[in-house]
Amino acid sequence: NAGVTQTPKFQVLKTGQSMTLQCAQDMNHEYMSWYRQDPGMGLRLIHYSVGAGITDQGEVPNGYNVSRSTTEDFPLRLLSAAPSQTSVYFCASSQGTGYYNEQFFGPGTRLTVL
Amino acid sequence: GQQLNQSPQSMFIQEGEDVSMNCTSSSIFNTWLWYKQDPGEGPVLLIALYKAGELTSNGRLTAQFGITRKDSFLNISASIPSDVGIYFCAGREEYNFNKFYFGSGTKLNVKP
Numbered sequence: 001n002a003g004v005t006q007t008p009k010f011q012v013l014k015t016g017q018s019m020t021l022q023c024a025q026d027m028n029h030e031y032m033s034w035y036r037q038d039p040g041m042g043l044r045l046i047h048y049s050v051g052a053g054i055t056d057q058g059e060v061p062n063g064y065n066v067s068r069s070t071t072e073d074f075p076l077r078l079l080s081a082a083p084s085q086t087s088v089y090f091c092a093s094s095q096g097t098g099y100y101n102e103q104f105f106g107p108g109t110r111l112t113v114l
Numbered sequence: 115g116q117q118l119n120q121s122p123q124s125m126f127i128q129e130g131e132d133v134s135m136n137c138t139s140s141s142i143f144n145t146w147l148w149y150k151q152d153p154g155e156g157p158v159l160l161i162a163l164y165k166a167g168e169l170t171s172n173g174r175l176t177a178q179f180g181i182t183r184k185d186s187f188l189n190i191s192a193s194i195p196s197d198v199g200i201y202f203c204a205g206r207e208e209y210n211f212n213k214f215y216f217g218s219g220t221k222l223n224v225k226p
Contacts, residue, residue, distance in 0.1 A: 092156075
Protein backbone atom coordinates (compact mmCIF):
# COMPACT_ATOMS: atom_id res chain seq x y z
CA ASN A 1 0.00 0.00 0.00
CA ALA A 2 1.28 3.45 -0.91
CA GLY A 3 -1.13 5.05 1.58
CA VAL A 4 -1.97 8.68 0.78
CA THR A 5 0.02 10.19 -2.06
CA GLN A 6 0.17 13.84 -3.09
CA THR A 7 1.58 15.51 -6.17
CA PRO A 8 3.39 17.74 -6.77
CA LYS A 9 5.65 18.07 -3.71
CA PHE A 10 6.50 21.70 -4.53
CA GLN A 11 4.84 24.25 -6.78
CA VAL A 12 5.36 27.93 -7.56
CA LEU A 13 2.52 29.86 -9.20
CA LYS A 14 1.99 33.41 -10.31
CA THR A 15 -1.03 35.31 -9.05
CA GLY A 16 -4.07 34.47 -11.15
CA GLN A 17 -2.83 31.11 -12.39
CA SER A 18 -4.87 27.98 -11.81
CA MET A 19 -3.72 24.55 -10.81
CA THR A 20 -4.85 21.26 -9.33
CA LEU A 21 -3.23 19.56 -6.37
CA GLN A 22 -3.59 15.81 -6.66
CA CYS A 23 -4.40 13.41 -3.83
CA ALA A 24 -4.89 9.66 -4.07
CA GLN A 25 -5.29 6.85 -1.56
CA ASP A 26 -5.23 3.10 -2.10
CA MET A 27 -6.87 2.04 1.19
CA ASN A 28 -10.47 2.19 -0.07
CA HIS A 29 -11.20 4.95 2.44
CA GLU A 30 -14.56 6.69 2.31
CA TYR A 31 -13.51 9.94 3.96
CA MET A 32 -10.96 12.29 2.40
CA SER A 33 -10.06 15.84 3.31
CA TRP A 34 -7.79 18.75 2.47
CA TYR A 35 -6.04 20.97 5.00
CA ARG A 36 -3.75 23.93 4.74
CA GLN A 37 -0.98 24.55 7.23
CA ASP A 38 0.33 28.05 7.83
CA PRO A 39 3.13 28.97 10.26
CA GLY A 40 1.91 29.07 13.84
CA MET A 41 -1.68 28.19 12.89
CA GLY A 42 -1.91 24.42 12.84
CA LEU A 43 -3.98 22.74 10.16
CA ARG A 44 -7.25 24.18 8.90
CA LEU A 45 -9.84 22.15 7.05
CA ILE A 46 -10.55 23.37 3.50
CA HIS A 47 -12.96 20.77 2.07
CA TYR A 48 -13.87 17.21 2.82
CA SER A 49 -15.69 14.29 1.22
CA VAL A 50 -17.55 11.42 2.88
CA GLY A 51 -17.71 9.36 -0.31
CA ALA A 52 -17.62 9.50 -4.11
CA GLY A 53 -19.88 12.26 -5.36
CA ILE A 54 -20.23 13.94 -1.94
CA THR A 55 -18.21 16.96 -0.85
CA ASP A 56 -18.66 19.71 1.71
CA GLN A 57 -16.92 22.83 2.96
CA GLY A 58 -14.58 23.03 5.89
CA GLU A 59 -13.32 26.07 7.81
CA VAL A 60 -11.54 27.89 4.97
CA PRO A 61 -13.13 26.87 1.61
CA ASN A 62 -12.97 30.19 -0.28
CA GLY A 63 -10.77 30.11 -3.38
CA TYR A 64 -10.75 26.31 -3.58
CA ASN A 65 -12.87 23.76 -5.43
CA VAL A 66 -13.04 20.01 -5.02
CA SER A 67 -14.79 17.06 -6.60
CA ARG A 68 -14.80 13.36 -5.84
CA SER A 69 -15.60 11.22 -8.87
CA THR A 70 -13.85 8.09 -7.54
CA THR A 71 -13.18 6.67 -4.08
CA GLU A 72 -9.42 6.89 -4.66
CA ASP A 73 -8.93 10.49 -5.82
CA PHE A 74 -9.74 13.86 -4.28
CA PRO A 75 -8.15 16.74 -6.25
CA LEU A 76 -8.05 20.30 -4.93
CA ARG A 77 -8.36 23.10 -7.50
CA LEU A 78 -7.19 26.66 -7.18
CA LEU A 79 -9.04 28.59 -9.88
CA SER A 80 -7.15 31.88 -9.56
CA ALA A 81 -4.22 31.67 -7.18
CA ALA A 82 -3.57 34.47 -4.71
CA PRO A 83 -0.51 35.13 -2.49
CA SER A 84 -2.72 34.40 0.55
CA GLN A 85 -2.90 30.79 -0.68
CA THR A 86 0.82 30.30 -0.15
CA SER A 87 0.85 27.41 2.30
CA VAL A 88 1.56 23.73 2.79
CA TYR A 89 -1.39 21.58 1.75
CA PHE A 90 -2.12 18.19 3.26
CA CYS A 91 -4.56 15.58 2.09
CA ALA A 92 -5.85 12.98 4.57
CA SER A 93 -8.12 9.96 4.44
CA SER A 94 -9.87 7.65 6.87
CA GLN A 95 -12.00 4.53 6.68
CA GLY A 96 -15.19 6.40 7.51
CA THR A 97 -16.56 9.27 9.53
CA GLY A 98 -17.77 7.47 12.62
CA TYR A 99 -15.85 6.91 15.80
CA TYR A 100 -12.50 5.13 15.80
CA ASN A 101 -11.44 6.26 12.36
CA GLU A 102 -7.83 7.37 12.19
CA GLN A 103 -6.89 9.96 9.58
CA PHE A 104 -3.79 9.14 7.52
CA PHE A 105 -1.99 12.15 6.07
CA GLY A 106 -0.07 12.51 2.84
CA PRO A 107 3.42 14.09 2.72
CA GLY A 108 2.11 17.52 1.70
CA THR A 109 2.43 19.96 -1.20
CA ARG A 110 4.34 23.18 -0.57
CA LEU A 111 2.73 25.94 -2.68
CA THR A 112 4.14 29.42 -3.21
CA VAL A 113 2.07 32.05 -5.01
CA LEU A 114 4.06 35.07 -6.21
CA GLY B 115 -14.96 28.67 13.65
CA GLN B 116 -13.81 26.45 16.47
CA GLN B 117 -10.64 27.60 18.25
CA LEU B 118 -8.29 25.16 19.91
CA ASN B 119 -5.81 26.72 22.30
CA GLN B 120 -2.67 24.66 22.57
CA SER B 121 0.15 25.43 24.99
CA PRO B 122 2.98 25.87 25.29
CA GLN B 123 3.95 27.07 21.81
CA SER B 124 7.46 25.72 22.17
CA MET B 125 9.62 23.91 24.71
CA PHE B 126 13.35 23.46 25.12
CA ILE B 127 14.18 20.56 27.41
CA GLN B 128 17.07 18.31 28.36
CA GLU B 129 17.08 14.67 27.31
CA GLY B 130 15.51 12.55 30.06
CA GLU B 131 13.08 15.24 31.23
CA ASP B 132 9.32 14.81 31.22
CA VAL B 133 7.14 17.05 29.05
CA SER B 134 3.54 18.14 29.35
CA MET B 135 1.37 20.04 26.87
CA ASN B 136 -2.34 20.73 26.76
CA CYS B 137 -5.19 21.82 24.59
CA THR B 138 -8.53 23.48 25.31
CA SER B 139 -11.57 23.96 23.11
CA SER B 140 -14.44 26.43 23.23
CA SER B 141 -17.06 23.68 22.81
CA ILE B 142 -17.58 20.09 23.87
CA PHE B 143 -15.63 17.52 21.89
CA ASN B 144 -16.40 13.83 21.33
CA THR B 145 -12.88 12.95 20.21
CA TRP B 146 -9.39 14.20 21.07
CA LEU B 147 -6.38 13.23 19.01
CA TRP B 148 -2.66 13.88 19.40
CA TYR B 149 -0.37 13.98 16.36
CA LYS B 150 3.37 14.41 15.81
CA GLN B 151 4.79 16.08 12.74
CA ASP B 152 8.41 15.76 11.63
CA PRO B 153 9.89 18.37 9.25
CA GLY B 154 8.67 17.92 5.69
CA GLU B 155 6.19 15.21 6.63
CA GLY B 156 2.48 14.93 7.30
CA PRO B 157 1.18 14.51 10.87
CA VAL B 158 1.18 11.00 12.32
CA LEU B 159 -1.38 9.93 14.92
CA LEU B 160 0.06 9.17 18.35
CA ILE B 161 -2.98 8.71 20.59
CA ALA B 162 -6.75 8.83 20.11
CA LEU B 163 -9.23 9.47 22.95
CA TYR B 164 -12.98 8.88 22.71
CA LYS B 165 -14.41 9.14 26.23
CA ALA B 166 -14.37 11.81 28.93
CA GLY B 167 -11.82 10.89 31.60
CA GLU B 168 -10.11 8.36 29.34
CA LEU B 169 -6.38 7.97 29.99
CA THR B 170 -4.42 6.23 27.23
CA SER B 171 -0.73 5.40 26.87
CA ASN B 172 1.45 4.68 23.88
CA GLY B 173 4.93 3.80 25.12
CA ARG B 174 6.33 6.86 26.88
CA LEU B 175 3.35 8.95 25.82
CA THR B 176 0.21 9.37 27.92
CA ALA B 177 -2.82 11.44 27.02
CA GLN B 178 -6.08 12.19 28.80
CA PHE B 179 -9.53 13.31 27.64
CA GLY B 180 -10.63 15.95 30.14
CA ILE B 181 -13.72 15.44 32.28
CA THR B 182 -15.30 18.66 30.99
CA ARG B 183 -14.79 17.34 27.42
CA LYS B 184 -13.22 20.69 26.56
CA ASP B 185 -9.60 19.83 27.19
CA SER B 186 -6.90 17.23 26.78
CA PHE B 187 -3.26 16.88 27.74
CA LEU B 188 -0.28 14.91 26.47
CA ASN B 189 2.67 13.85 28.62
CA ILE B 190 5.95 12.50 27.33
CA SER B 191 8.15 10.83 29.91
CA ALA B 192 11.95 10.50 29.79
CA SER B 193 12.29 12.44 26.54
CA ILE B 194 14.84 11.38 23.92
CA PRO B 195 16.27 13.30 20.94
CA SER B 196 13.91 11.62 18.45
CA ASP B 197 10.95 13.19 20.30
CA VAL B 198 11.87 16.45 18.57
CA GLY B 199 9.07 17.69 16.35
CA ILE B 200 5.77 19.54 16.45
CA TYR B 201 2.92 18.04 18.44
CA PHE B 202 -0.65 18.89 17.50
CA CYS B 203 -3.88 18.30 19.30
CA ALA B 204 -7.01 17.83 17.23
CA GLY B 205 -10.61 17.07 17.93
CA ARG B 206 -14.17 16.79 16.74
CA GLU B 207 -17.21 18.58 18.11
CA GLU B 208 -19.91 16.60 19.84
CA TYR B 209 -22.45 16.58 17.01
CA ASN B 210 -20.21 16.80 13.96
CA PHE B 211 -18.17 13.75 13.05
CA ASN B 212 -16.98 15.14 9.75
CA LYS B 213 -14.83 18.09 10.78
CA PHE B 214 -11.56 17.94 12.67
CA TYR B 215 -10.04 21.03 14.26
CA PHE B 216 -6.35 21.37 15.03
CA GLY B 217 -4.39 23.30 17.62
CA SER B 218 -1.50 25.52 16.56
CA GLY B 219 1.12 23.03 17.73
CA THR B 220 3.82 22.68 20.38
CA LYS B 221 7.36 22.67 19.02
CA LEU B 222 9.52 20.39 21.13
CA ASN B 223 13.30 20.67 21.20
CA VAL B 224 15.33 18.09 23.14
CA LYS B 225 18.95 18.76 24.02
CA PRO B 226 21.08 15.59 24.24
